[in-house]
Amino acid sequence: MEETSTESTGLKFVALGGLGEIGLNMAAFEYGDDIVIVDCGLMFPEPYMLGIDVVIPDIGYLIERADRIRAILLTHGHEDHIGALPYVLRDINPPIYGTALTLGFVKEKLKEFELDQKVDLRVVKPRDTVQLGSFEVEFIRVAHSIVDGCALALSCPEGVVIHTGDFKLDQTPVDGELTDLATFSRYGEKGVLALFADSTNIEREGYTLSERLVGDAFEEIFPACAGRVIVAAFSSNIHRVQQVVRAAEKSGRKVLLNGRSMIGNVQIARELGYLKIPDDILIDLKELPRLPKEQVCMITTGSQGEPRSSLIRIAMDDHKQIKLERGDTVILSSRFIPGNEKTISDLMNHLYRRGAEVIHEKVSEVHVSGHASQEELKLLHNLVKPRFFVPVHGEYRHLVKHSQLAQKVGTPEERCILAVNGDVILFAGDEACIVDQVSTGRVFVDGKGVGDVGNVVLKDRKHLSEDGMVVVIIGINQTTGEIIYGPDIVSRGFVFEDDSQEYLEEAKKVVLDTLALVTPEVMTDWNEVKLEVRRVLRRLFNKTLERRPVILPLVLEM
């Protein structure tokens, strides 16, 4: 059923991703005939999503309403806010608004997908206003762990809503660009219908530390290192890179950039003027062996112990040009992302085996978060003074906690709306509530396949991963019903075949015994025979080995 613009008056918010999960941030605001989209992020796969590369939001809802979409507004250039664009732009292609660095990163990403020539990227600056149908949108500077981040104020006849994107306050940001509290205040004074705010750090008390403290830590650590200094950080964290470069300069070290995305992002940020690196401080791999160790600083990706990163290869002494030595120092200047603790721990152990010392966020101030903690959120709520509050960007418990915080600073419980993905909130008159659920969800990208791997395939992969697979082949004469081949058994991931010939012979015998009970006359339904073969093998494997492999009986009629 096609929706018409007259079916409802008021402002609608449609949660397409990021409400009840970390990542996959995407939302739509609708008024009258106009839809604007805020962000278009991906999510990295959770452990149960075996073999999946990335996860993107299901935008079926938007595709059906493509003609009404006026723009995609990007708050900042992190993957969980822009990463789904290459996939989503195949189906919808509205103009994309964002600041220079955000769109610089977007463009680079679209090049990989050969989409950069086909999109309409429109650069804005903080405090710029754009008119998009019934919406007037103002971009509001916020500090975050990437430069050039913005919150959004969307004004429409129903009122003004503010969406924070990801933010923190940071009173001493590296580039001096403060979160624009004056603009938030201005809207707050005029009256804000609803606030949609970042819930990522809602479990942290107090204030998030300033990025500048990380620079101070570097400037303390670098001169004390006798050997080389290797700093691992996210390549999008341009301020972090800037601070490494400054500390390197001050301690007389040259800088080697390592990792494809580090080199790429630094180049974009330098070209756009966000990063100041004198040319003569940069060196390349060829120059590395010529420099004394105490004059070297490397900035690299791979801080999460990613299996193919060059940092893990360096740590495992498996890198051609870079060998670690006793006295070298590795600084993991990033968060231990939940789920990655084990690979990071392995990375650290390997680094110590090479004789290096490792410094990380748990022992020194070499990383700070980019998200606001409780006191910062309270301040924002008090400035914006929204009529309604909708927590976004968080798992379910984060949304609950953020809603509790909003109540503490004065938004009554009934005006805190706990929505999850798929929920549609209608703001009309003085009321707001969840009025509808639309179909959303997680679309799995596996190689070139987008959405073709679903729960059945994942369940099979899980099953295969636990006890492997056993294939049973039986060739049957289709007229006489005689067995003319097999039974033969082949397995993978079940038992080590070289050592298990006898065991598999026993399994064949059990299959033969089963087949012997099936007279040719009753052999009309081969599916029944397959099921029976699977049953007896399942029983055998369970009894003898307590294993439950995927059993695939193939009865070939010839």
Next chain:
Amino acid sequence: MEETSTESTGLKFVALGGLGEIGLNMAAFEYGDDIVIVDCGLMFPEPYMLGIDVVIPDIGYLIERADRIRAILLTHGHEDHIGALPYVLRDINPPIYGTALTLGFVKEKLKEFELDQKVDLRVVKPRDTVQLGSFEVEFIRVAHSIVDGCALALSCPEGVVIHTGDFKLDQTPVDGELTDLATFSRYGEKGVLALFADSTNIEREGYTLSERLVGDAFEEIFPACAGRVIVAAFSSNIHRVQQVVRAAEKSGRKVLLNGRSMIGNVQIARELGYLKIPDDILIDLKELPRLPKEQVCMITTGSQGEPRSSLIRIAMDDHKQIKLERGDTVILSSRFIPGNEKTISDLMNHLYRRGAEVIHEKVSEVHVSGHASQEELKLLHNLVKPRFFVPVHGEYRHLVKHSQLAQKVGTPEERCILAVNGDVILFAGDEACIVDQVSTGRVFVDGKGVGDVGNVVLKDRKHLSEDGMVVVIIGINQTTGEIIYGPDIVSRGFVFEDDSQEYLEEAKKVVLDTLALVTPEVMTDWNEVKLEVRRVLRRLFNKTLERRPVILPLVLEM
């Protein structure tokens, strides 16, 4: 080659597990003809060990020397110190020494494996001394997150070595049983050849908090809860259970025990007098509905979000008797074990969806560690004043860090011996060094199979988990070389077959094209044909889908 007792004089330490890893703790001390084993622990599988249930140490070294083994000495009853016993006791069966609770837990475990009648369990008390060939062993009381833990002093003609097991200091333990610093001091004054000490918490500064603080936290939280209180903890943490019971009593709540191991361990601890629970405070599931919510406290397992635990079923509203309600409080009174953060996070989100409030170690003092932090370790080193130091119980970086700490408190670097699994340290005269490597390692237990799943099988499981499996069946007349069946393609975990019939038909065509190029005359080597079929399919799948399934071509000659 059989070793004889004359090949070396001096005391040998053989690291069989736990040096360079967390868990799998097992070591052997040898003097002359006598071997004593310290602990016999398991390890829970790491993420790459797909389908593996538990990991045990390879004891090939001990099996070859079984006649010289005088005893297994157990420091305490945690799985990473006793869990491998049921497997190891199949091959060696010396007397097992431990305190009453430790052996109580061991006995329960052996019952499951029907081994409890076949072993010689010998209960000791702290400060007891036993003579084992050339070794005199004294058990030394230590505080830990399980009651009745001990360190060991092993005296032999070469000198005295002290092995701490797992310990912390805790000046106010729940049962009043302090770590026996007097005995450590006595040995320190007489002279200690070597100290082997727990490195688990070496990355933590200061002192580990007392277990008693957790009880204080419970007594503050319980009366403030309007609904039911559910405390999730490890069932072996008897003091924790005791403190929950006390807080429940004081706040007028009855106690329901939940989870098989919780019920079992509580029973053992009560029978042995380690746990005081008045009978009238315990209730069972049937009584639950009759009690007002504010009079209920439940103690349960499942704090790590284990997939089959009843706590996760309660959280997912999938438990028959126990329904959570708004106002209930769940206390996760245990560590977030590295690697489990994601399942714990999911558990918390589900609990919030049910309307419960969740309290955990990151927001309140509802858990403390059982391992000594840096200042406690320094104190121990200063009391024991060993000539040599060997860090144990830790990943590689923990061993390095502990060695650095030992140097700070006076053991010179050359007398800190950084050994890993398999290393043999010889203490002879005034010298000590690593003299040998023996074969050790991790043996995987998968169902009833012990050691039959190795790296080949795990690699297959990993491969299967990522992109599934494709089986290609081709039947060939073995005399004419004609194709008499297929090619047929069956897959699991690769693509969703219901939606992919066309795609799989295309793959069949590619196989047919390949086979067409093979004339019957050259069809002498079917292995070559199989390889070629695998090659073309691999290319096709990679090009069209960027997926790399396990491809299993079956050429059936009939």
